[in-house]
Amino acid sequence: MTAQLAPALVAVLTLALAVALAAYVAAPALAHALARRRGRASGVSLPARAALAAAPHVDLLVADAAAVTTGRLRVVDVAPARAGDERNLRWFAGALGHGAEDPVSRALARSSPRGHLSGVTSQDGLGLCGSVDRHPVRVGQPAWLGDLDHGGGSGSTVAVEVDGRLLGRITLAAEPRPDAAATLTALAGRGIEPVLVSSGPAADLERLAGEVGTARCVHLPGPGDLSALVSGLRAEGRVVALAGPDCGADLRLTDAGPDPGAVVLDELDIASVAAALDLARSVHRTARLLRRVALALAVLAAAGLGAVALLRLL
Template sequence: MNAALLVACVLVAALPGVFAYAAPVTLWIVRARARGAGVFLDDRRALTIGPRIDTVLLDRWGTVTTGQLRVVAIDPVEPDHERNLRWFAGALGHAADDPVGRAIARLSSRGKLSQVQQHHGGGLSGSVDRHPVRLGSPEWLGMEARNGIGVTVGVQVDARPIGYITVADEVRPHAADDVTRLRAAQVEPILVSEDTEGNTRQLADACGITQWYAATPADQRERLVDEHRRRGRVVAVASPTPVPSADLILSDVESTEGIRLLDLDVGRVATALALTRSAARATVRSRRTGILLGLVGIGLAVASVLSLPLAIGYAVLACAVVVATAAPAAPTTSVTSPDPAPSAT
């Protein structure tokens, strides 16, 4: 065997090792970067499917919103009733276990609560500092209904109406920018909500989302996924309630297959999908680089440019270059930790 052939054999034998390093290094780097962004890519299947996603269904709760409601309007019957409206409604709200009550509770401290009762379909009643208070549907309280955006409740103290309080979704400040990021990556965001058509439309408009589904509870979302898949779409679902028929699940539930997120922030959703695409591109790039370097090395060997020691050095250098090209680019991210709790209005 002449020297050129021996050198070529050394390089050909080194190529499998070069490729063997590329994939694990890519996976290790992308997982490390993902963890820093609150994205956990423990399911290797997600790295395969993620780059093909072209549609993502975003649950209203926690994706484009913080997952909480906030008070957006306080409307006392008389101007001097506002302080009492805040105090009595907020105090009674501390006894509520629903999002509306929790939002109202941030208006004041707890006070001395007693005789609290939940009236299903109506609201909440109780005694605050020995004053009888009722908080709930205006119709239940015999008050005029309000049909604007959000959810409006009436407040009654000492058997007299003192005003209205309106709560609505708290939109994440960067939601519109992250929706734009998804669309720029050729992923169509679709908002899914169990709320009314008017509220869902307003939330979608605030986030720059053009397609949305209102009045759609969690148990009806599998139908939406199937509908879009029949159209040839590859569908991901970002929701606290996983949809098994989705091609990819993004959830903040630890035991869920797919991609686990620190929270469902739409920015984290965009980052997770960007990481899977970046990893796929890096893998292809490292393979092409390895093939090119291998062919160049064999050509140099045939031309008797490389000696055996130089061929070994070239193989080591090629391995280092391929590993370097296996590093995926860090995606743009707008979040690194969950948003703080919203302050009281």
């Protein structure tokens, strides 16, 4: 090696070693900055790195049942008062439903053409009444229509009366998101157990959990039950991510921003929650990868310096 080349090579290798070591130290901050930039492009705001410390270890996600629904209702059961009346039950209830915009009416309307409507009025939250093809029709709470045998149960149940006769009942429930089952399955495949919670009827929650393929759901009727659930899960050694209010979870995702201690999303639907959780967990993976690359470069630079020193001794 020429005398002129050796100093230049040593300078280059020394600089490379310094840069590699600096990159090793800066890797976590760089990974966090890259993740925050990706998040902004998709409507996700990541908190400071300290708030994401538990993200790589999360093994359970608690999410409200609303996260796996579209926000709409759909018909889940039709119970005519007399055999053979199911078609008429759907027709009259759906036709009258075209005359209103509340969630129950919209769900009923999707199962029937409009028909000829007249005189449709809302009865103080009890239901609707009007005329469908000149038949007087009422749709609403069973007790309002004298359906005293209605025993409650899951979903929103309405009774249907046509021409002064009880035609039957229709039960509606929350409509699952088309991507909910696949998203929850993917989360489980990545080692994150999904748990659905709701303060609504327990039967509705169990029905929804079965439809989206979630093995675990918890009914939370009281205001403090969510905090107690999270505390209990953490006491079991679980690392909990929570899509919802601040209840002491290891990692929190919310749509009520800005919040410096939580991952903030535009919406808390399950697909967005899963994507945001993946983004939060990616910070640690990216930092580890960057450190491995930096360490490899540092080793190569140090080996080069050692080789140059050895050649100069020979």
